[in-house]
Amino acid sequence: MDSAMKEMDTVLETNQRTMFEKDTREQIAFSMPCTENYDGPVLAVSEQRLRSNARSFIAAMPRVRPHFAVKANPDAEILRIFKEEGCCFEIASSAELQSMVDLGVNLETVFYSNPIKSPASIRQAAAAGIQWFVVDTPEEVLKIATIKPDAKLYLRTEVSNEGSVWPLAGKFGASSSGILATIEAARNTGMQITGVTFHVGSQCTNINNWVEGIRSAKNIFAQLEDNGWTPELLNLGGGYPVQFTGIEPGITEIGTTINKELEAIPSSIQVMAEPGRFLVGSAGCLVTQVVGMATRDDKRWLYLDTGTYGGLMELAGGFPSNIVSQRAGEPSLWTMAGPTCDSIDVFGEHSLPSNMEVEDLVFITNLGAYCTSCACDFNGFPIPNIVLVD
Ligand SMILES: Cc1ncc(COP(=O)(O)O)c(C=O)c1O
Structure with missing residues (x-):
């Protein structure tokens, strides 16, 4: 009985994981039009x-x-x-x-x-x-x-x-x-x-x-x-x-x-x-860009053009997140931060390829809610532009 339950758990876990990954891929797919001629952060919202x-x-x-x-x-x-x-x-x-x-x-x-x-x-x-x-x-x-x-x-x-x-x-x-x-x-x-x-x-x-x-x-x-x-x-x-x-x-x-x-x-x-x-929430995927990288002691930092002030307040508050790069590479832990001069503009450690580069685009899924509505343009950094996509 126990082993049957375990097997079921594994199947369920696999299915759920697949469902979740499929959803991530779909959100990135509907955001793709917003990657062309990138000119600042965009919240792609799927109609x-x-x-x-x-x-x-x-x-x-x-x-x-x-x-x-x-x-x-x-x-x-x-x-x-x-x-x-x-x-x-x-x-x-x-x-x-x-x-x-x-x-x-x-x-x-x-x-x-x-x-x-x-x-x-x-x-x-x-x-x-x-x-x-x-x-x-x-x-x-x-x-x-x-x-x-x-x-x-x-x-x-x-x-x-x-x-x-x-x-x-x-x-x-x-x-x-x-x-x-x-x-x-x-x-x-x-x-x-x-x-x-x-x-x-x-x-x-x-x-x-x-x-x-x-x-x-x-x-x-x-x-x-x-x-x-x-x-x-x-x-x-x-x-x-x-x-x-x-x-x-x-x-x-x-x-x-x-x-x-x-x-x-x-x-x-x-x-x-x-x-x-x-x-x-699941209708919105943020397209944002790496503006800087740094190694500080033993930590590697990745700075985006959107941060705590620009719409990632929930991430900074420990909310679950899914951050994906288009670049393929060995996963590595990055300490992630926004572009402002404030030290609260940091939103934890996330896994992204170790070979990330400045100007790479990054997708953050499930951000249709409480992203732009909680954002401000502190330091003059623009809040993500909402673009309605199919
Ligand atoms: C009074 C009230 N109703 C509805 C909501 C929406 O909640 P949620 O986005 O979790 O569905 C909120 C969120 O703060 C709220 O304060």
């Missing part, structure tokens, strides 16, 4: 990938309406493609609100999911026609009550972020006492809380976090009913992972578990999610 990611999310969870988290990549063309694929949207700021106005979406379908909103941005959102606002503290309820007393409120609750690569717990999400206090604030202001949301952490590989979130939402719905309110929304947040190593759970596997949990949620409750990374 087909954007569309197929949206379709596989919808197919995996037919009851769950995807609201693309605009923060992951607010590029106007990307938003247009997701709109065409039937996605709705989730925003966190006035600038993201403006991108929705420019896109011409029905603003009643846009959710304002930043738990801390400035009064000015609440005023702008309310004037534009946004209906749904998240809350996770009594203070936020009071703030919204003075500006838009008829807002529809959904409560962000804390949930385990264990197993997510980029946890979001702690800063946001009401604890059980916070839930009681937030509900009381709503009651005192005459507002109603009719929805529940949570975020399992970004790049979450632990499906149980969603299970826990849905089960606890069910209990909170009962608390809302005790206040005479009728629950109408369950928002499953973001966190759906992309395949960095080939062993992350796929969207179908996550969907199967979530769909089963949703059987316990009455059909009168609309269910939505806020995928960011899953929808756009």
